[in-house]
Amino acid sequence: MARLNQIGIALSSERDLDKLLSTILSEARKFTSAEAGTLYSVEGDKLRFLVTQNDALDQLDGRGAYPISTPGQSMPLSRESMAGYVALTGEVINLPDVYAIPPDRPYRFNSEYDRLDGYHSQSMLMVPMTEPDGTILGVLQLINALDGAGQVVPFESRWEGLVMSLASQAAVAIRNVRLTDELKxxxxxxxxxxxxxxEYKDHDTANHIRRMAQYSAVIAEELGLDAQQVETLRCAAPMHDVGKIGVPETILQKPGKLTEQEYDEMKRHTEMGASIFEGSDAPVLRMSGTIALTHHEKYDGTGYPRGLRGAEIPIEGQIAALADVFDALSTARCYKPAFPVEKCLEILRESAGSHFNPEVVEAFIRRLHDILAIRERYASAQALR
Ligand SMILES: [Fe+2]
Ligand SMILES: [Fe+2]
Structure with missing residues (x-):
């Protein structure tokens, strides 16, 4: 029981669904000395293989990959298959030998999996992964319980409750991860x-915002910011120019050069952006405010609105500034064509120490490969779909 509680704590802190599922399956196998196991999830009218583990096959080919029950593949959800029966009825199946299923049972064992995997399944325990409200999210299958001598024995019925409660913890954890992902x-x-x-008022596009956010995240990663900060920056950077909502279109879309007064008005988008996020407790919105305010500051103190210099400029503002400028340089704008990458790099290098923090420029150049992949991925000026 203590061990089960421990697992519960470990599971609730695991946010990576794949890792979580592998842990659940291997813990269930450890409890029951099962040689192999599979996790299935119910997805519409299908059962999908999520995780497959098999110690015997791992030893054979050292890969842990099996031809048919490969994660990602699915099979129809039907009462005729064992996993389907458990998923649809919520009943536990515990059989000493799957090749000797009593004929009155509605399900049968599909020996095709054994044939293709080159494995012999014998004893099997299958339990539903049930949420507290009774919804069945999937099935946990354990194959071939081994005794001390490595011989296949039936799964003891006393393990059923324990494996079921582990499977239910898994169901809750899966639901939580899915909800968090959806929310994100x-x-x-x-x-x-x-x-x-x-930005509709301006000429920027949805893809400018996407690219700029992804560039910012890559640079932050390279500079060694922790994963949480990188994610916050990825979400916060897109809002760098929301303050433009308060700048008249006549200025934003003016084809010619701005008068000094118009330019001053345009510069106010930084402070207006910051005021939109003012007072928020959410880390991402606080960072959005910082970026909105500081993305036009320059390393040598000649930027706006405050004329901050060097380390006075928050790192997220420094990163967003470079990401924003690189994107403006490397894509076509109404007032200029797209510069070739080499030319953009030259400009960035020349601006190291004046416009940009040299460390940020270096981090950017070290990750150029990833930067260009992002540029490729969000290449067109298409609108949001
Ligand atoms: Fe801006
Ligand atoms: Fe921008």
Whole structure:
């Protein structure tokens, strides 16, 4: 029981779903001395293989990859298969020998998997992965319990409850990770759409915002910011120009040079952006405010609005500044064509120490490969889909 509690704590702190599922399956196998096991998830009218583990096959080919039950593949959800039966009814199946299933059972064992994997399944324990509200998210399957001598024996029925509670913890954890992922995706989508709404007044595009956010994250990673900060920056950077919502279109879209007064008005988008996020407790919105305020500051103190210099400029502002400028240089704008990458790099190198922090420029250049992949990925000026 203590061990189960320990696992519960470990599971609830694991955010990576794949790792989480592998841990659940291997813990369930350890409890029952099962040689192999599989996790399936219910997805619509299909059962999908999530994780497959098999010590015997691992020893044979050292790869842990099996031809048919490969993660990602799926099979129809039906009462005729054992996993399907468990997923649909919530009943536990515990059989000493899957090749001797009593004929009155509605399901049968599909020996094709054994044939293709070159394995012999014998004893099997299958339990549903049930959420507290009764929803079945998947099935946990354990194959071939081994005794001390390595001989296949039936799964003892006393293990059933324990494996079920482990499977239920798994179901809750899976649901939590899915909810968090959905929330994160919805949040990012909202941010992008709002940022684009703000930039409709200007000539920037949805892809400018996407690229700029991804560039910022790559640079931050290279500079050694922790993973959490990198993610916060990725979400915060798209909003660098939302303050433009308060700048008249006549100025933002003026084809010619701005008068001094107009330029001053345009510069105010930094402070207006900051005021939009003022007072928020959410880390990402606080960072958005910082970036909005400082993305036009320059390393040598000649930027705006405050004329901050060097380390006075928060690192996220320094990073966003470079990401924003590189994107402006490397893509076509209404007032200029796209510069070739070499030319952009030359400009950035020349600006190291004046416009940009030299360390940020170096980090950017070290990760040029990733930067160009992002540029490629979000190449066109297409709108959000
Ligand atoms: Fe800006
Ligand atoms: Fe921008």
């Amino acid at each position: 995706a919805a949040y990012l989508d909202t941010v992008l759409r709002l940022s684009v709404a703000a």
